[in-house]
Amino acid sequence: MRPALPLIPLIPGLCLVPMGLILFGDVHGGGLPLLCSFAAAALHPSLEPSVLVGVAMGIRITLVVTLVSWGISSVLGCLLGVLGSKKIWRLWAGITWPALLLRKGLAPLRAVHELIWGLLLLQILGLNGWVAVIAIVIPYTVLLARVIADQIDCQEPPALPALQSSGASAVSVLLTVVVPAVAHPVLDHINHRLDCALRSSLILGVFGLGGLGTDLMLSLQSLRFQEVWTGLWLMAITMVLMDRVLRLFRHRWWMTPIPLVLALMTAGLGSSLTLELPWPNPQLWPFYIIWFSK
Amino acid sequence: MIALLELHQVSLGQRLRPVSLTIRAEERVVLLGASGAGKTTLLNLCNGSLRPEAGTIRWKGHPLQGLKRQQRRCIGTLWQDLRLIDELSVIQNINSGALGRHGLLWAIRNLLGRLEPKVCLELMKAVQLEPALLMRNIQDLSGGQRQRVALARLLRQMPELVLADEPLSALDPPLAKDVLDILLTLPSCVISLHRPELMHRFDRVLGLRNGELVLDASPEMVNRQVLEELFAR
Numbered sequence: 001m002r003p004a005l006p007l008i009p010l011i012p013g014l015c016l017v018p019m020g021l022i023l024f025g026d027v028h029g030g031g032l033p034l035l036c037s038f039a040a041a042a043l044h045p046s047l048e049p050s051v052l053v054g055v056a057m058g059i060r061i062t063l064v065v066t067l068v069s070w071g072i073s074s075v076l077g078c079l080l081g082v083l084g085s086k087k088i089w090r091l092w093a094g095i096t097w098p099a100l101l102l103r104k105g106l107a108p109l110r111a112v113h114e115l116i117w118g119l120l121l122l123q124i125l126g127l128n129g130w131v132a133v134i135a136i137v138i139p140y141t142v143l144l145a146r147v148i149a150d151q152i153d154c155q156e157p158p159a160l161p162a163l164q165s166s167g168a169s170a171v172s173v174l175l176t177v178v179v180p181a182v183a184h185p186v187l188d189h190i191n192h193r194l195d196c197a198l199r200s201s202l203i204l205g206v207f208g209l210g211g212l213g214t215d216l217m218l219s220l221q222s223l224r225f226q227e228v229w230t231g232l233w234l235m236a237i238t239m240v241l242m243d244r245v246l247r248l249f250r251h252r253w254w255m256t257p258i259p260l261v262l263a264l265m266t267a268g269l270g271s272s273l274t275l276e277l278p279w280p281n282p283q284l285w286p287f288y289i290i291w292f293s294k
Numbered sequence: 295m296i297a298l299l300e301l302h303q304v305s306l307g308q309r310l311r312p313v314s315l316t317i318r319a320e321e322r323v324v325l326l327g328a329s330g331a332g333k334t335t336l337l338n339l340c341n342g343s344l345r346p347e348a349g350t351i352r353w354k355g356h357p358l359q360g361l362k363r364q365q366r367r368c369i370g371t372l373w374q375d376l377r378l379i380d381e382l383s384v385i386q387n388i389n390s391g392a393l394g395r396h397g398l399l400w401a402i403r404n405l406l407g408r409l410e411p412k413v414c415l416e417l418m419k420a421v422q423l424e425p426a427l428l429m430r431n432i433q434d435l436s437g438g439q440r441q442r443v444a445l446a447r448l449l450r451q452m453p454e455l456v457l458a459d460e461p462l463s464a465l466d467p468p469l470a471k472d473v474l475d476i477l478l479t480l481p482s483c484v485i486s487l488h489r490p491e492l493m494h495r496f497d498r499v500l501g502l503r504n505g506e507l508v509l510d511a512s513p514e515m516v517n518r519q520v521l522e523e524l525f526a527r
Binding site (some may be wrong): 109156158159161162163164165166167168169171172173175176177179180183 | 341342343363364365366367368369370371375377378379381382386387390391393394395396397398400401402404405451453
């Protein structure tokens with residue numbers, strides 16, 4: 001009997017059967033007490049002032065990294081998105097190749113996960129908050145640029161040729177016809193990226209780039225589960241609050257610039273919030289070139 | 295009278311056979327023909343949104359495709375599908391007709407709020423739109439109201455020549471009469487219509503059949519038999 005056509009792609013999944021057998025064979029209850037104490041700590045998080053202050057500091061750094069990376073990537077993403085749109089170039093100059101060139105150039109940056117960017121930049125810039133910011137900014141900017149360019153290109157507003165034939169300049173037509181048409185989906189996406197940036201900055205923290213993620217990792221490695229749960233609960237509260245704020249913006253899209261401006265102001269204040277960015281020492285550049293060429 | 299638009303042996307595949315004609319200043323022209331005769335194609339060639347496969351189109355002696363912005367805004371079009379911006383308000387849509395006369399800053403100010411409301415209210419009065427609709431979103435308007443917003447946008451452009459593609463097709467008779475009255479106050483116009491009974495209000499009648507210009511005469515010269523031939527299938 002031949003398998004039905006839709007089932008054929010599932011055939012490689014059969015390799016999971018022997019793997020499952022091995023895994024279940026190796027199961028033992030040695031870690032069960034540890035797991036139970038971790039679960040029990042969820043109901044009794046540490047409320048010691050020193051722990052609470054430490055977690056609050058961690059959340060503050062995570063939030064600063066989130067807002068700064070989100071703000072910068074939103075602004076850069078919008079600019080690159082406009083430049084990556086074939087429609088915009090056709091409107092401006094009657095050509096589309098610059099948009100295609102930019103898209104091709106940005107594609108590799110998008111393909112690398114922020115975690116990989118974080119680990120790469122850590123080697124170059126050392127351990128500081130800006131590494132996390134740049135690691136998030138690079139893929140987020142390129143992804144937002146792609147979303148915006150696609151949104152602009154898939155729009156066919158009938159008013160576009162109408163205003164063009166009435167003598168309006170390309171930029172005026174773009175502002176008046178294209179921007180209102182893409183504003184809602186783009187602002188929704190930008191809001192969604194704030195949520196994603198929060199999770200990314202937390203994960204980057206787990207890999208040693210500072211903030212609450214780093215605190216959680218250290219507490220977990222020391223088996224201080226109550227401290228871990230203090231951080232997790234406070235993080236959950238922060239995420240719920242952020243979600244509420246985002247919902248507010250979803251219904252009032254014109255309010256989105258408010259957190260964006262806030263984020264960019266935070267970026268300006270970044271240096272006073274322990275986000276110093278020491279640029280790579282020029283004397284070490286030959287070393288970096290050799291390191292990359294390897 | 296000055297020649298505004300000159301078409302010389304202009305054609306576009308099967309949609310329009312070679313056409314040569316001249317539209318002069320202060321001339322009111324009606325374009326008649328059955329559905330699919332090529333009226334919209336001819337108007338879109340005249341406003342530059344379609345390029346001819348052969349022949350030349352000139353605006354006041356200059357090639358149409360090479361016109362500068364200031365020259366291009368002299369040709370206004372009232373589109374059959376209106377082509378309003380659904381996301382914007384009535385005032386913003388009316389003001390978009392004046393984008394050809396202003397720069398980028400003006401366009402930004404128009405997007406951000408109420409720009410030149412007095413001028414827009416006067417235009418709304420001219421097209422018999424209630425002033426209360428000024429800040430209303432276009433999507434909230436009825437078909438007739440949208441038609442009048444499109445007309446107000448056209449008036450805001452202040453064109454020398456108006457090309458109107460079946461502007462009365464979706465309107466009830468009293469409103470159609472009002473819209474035609476307004477269009478005929480403009481200095482020069484080419485209006486495509488399905489209603490030959492209105493041709494006596496124009497200076498010149500153009501007739502298209504199967505993409506071919508078969509009639510170019512004054513309304514007095516067009517009799518019932520000519521019209522029957524023009525609309526024959």
